[in-house]
Amino acid sequence: MEIFKKMEEHDYEQLVFCQDKNSGLKAIICIHDTTLGPALGGTRMWNYETEEEAIEDAIRLGRGMTYKNAAAGLNLGGGKTVIIGDPLKDKNEEMFRAFGRFIQGLNGRYITAEDVGTTVADMDLIHEETDFVTGISPAFGSSGNPSPVTAYGCYIGMKAAALEAFGDDSLEGKTVTVQGVGNVAYTLCEYLHKEGANLIVTDINKDAVQRAVDNFGATAVEPNDIYSQEADIFAPCAMGAIINDDTIPQLKVKVVAGSANNQLKEERHGDELEARGIVYAPDFVINSGGVINVADELYGYNNERAMKRVETIYDSISRIFAISKRDGIPSYQAADRMAEERIERVRKSRSQFLRNEHNIISRR
Secondary structure: OOHHHHHHHOOOOEEEEEEEOOOOEEEEEEEEEOOOOOEEOOEEEEOOOOHHHHHHHHHHHHHHHHHHHHHOOOOOEEEEEEEEOOOOOOOOHHHHHHHHHHHHHOOOOEEEOOOOOOOHHHHHHHHOOOOOEOOOOHHHOOOOOOHHHHHHHHHHHHHHHHHHHHOOOOOOOOEEEEEOOOHHHHHHHHHHHHHOOEEEEEOOOHHHHHHHHHHHOOEEOOHHHOOOOEOOEEEEOOOOOOEOOOOHHHOEOOEEOOOOOOOEOOHHHHHHHHHOOOEEOOHHHHOOHHHHHHHHHHHOOOHHHHHHHHOOHHHHHHHHHHHHHHHOOOHHHHHHHHHHHHHHHHHHHHHHHHHHHHHHHHHO
């Protein structure tokens, strides 16, 4: 892999390779862009088959966090870490404390959090060595489990998408198909049920499905049948890449709005939704409640302040649809453009400030 060529492709700022022989730590920190502020992004632990695969994942995820944080209105850049290893077998205290020391050495350029394969307990170990970590135990002043906040943001964003599709943001009487009923989706179902929505749910975990049936009167269907249900809104809340050539022709909805990451298998599938008149709420915006919540820890966590910030997801989703109309582009492209425009405005402002500073110094 030509690493510098790969970094130049999307203008990555920094890749940091971290190794600790004693603990077995092999980590890659990707800092994509710090125009808006320090890079914030979680630490993923995965049993990658090759180092190249780990690098690819780190840079893909790091760039994604730049867009997520920018679109969420946070004064934070984007970054991500991947640790190579099996999260079920290879973890130890020394590993995460060593990793914390590497983060500390970056002096605030990168702030980490939980991700796939890591836990609150792992973040607590990192916190032993650095303050540049979020998502730690509430005993340390953290926000705790981010799932309920992510669910609330998704619910708020879904209402904005409903307004775009139906002319009214009320979800009362709407039928919502929910794919996956994990921690985030279960809480989303709770919000929808309270507003009077009708729920159709599926999950490979039958107990999770039954819980939604018992508590919310949901209708259960088999996993492969969720796409073809007659409904108003489809909420993907499980795996990624589920908006694809096989599933799009089956959809009988007006809105796609859910918490899953990377819902479009390819960008062209966003074009296909647009062509079919299906309103798509871009995933990295509608599911940003979690990162908004942990980002509030950087100011001394305040739940009321964090939840008010999460409610701005409604405005962000609405703005995306406005940009889509303004520029004649699908909503997934409009979400990218919204993030890029914000970054560019700040970059220009910063450049002008530096030029002014230079001129003042030159005149002295």
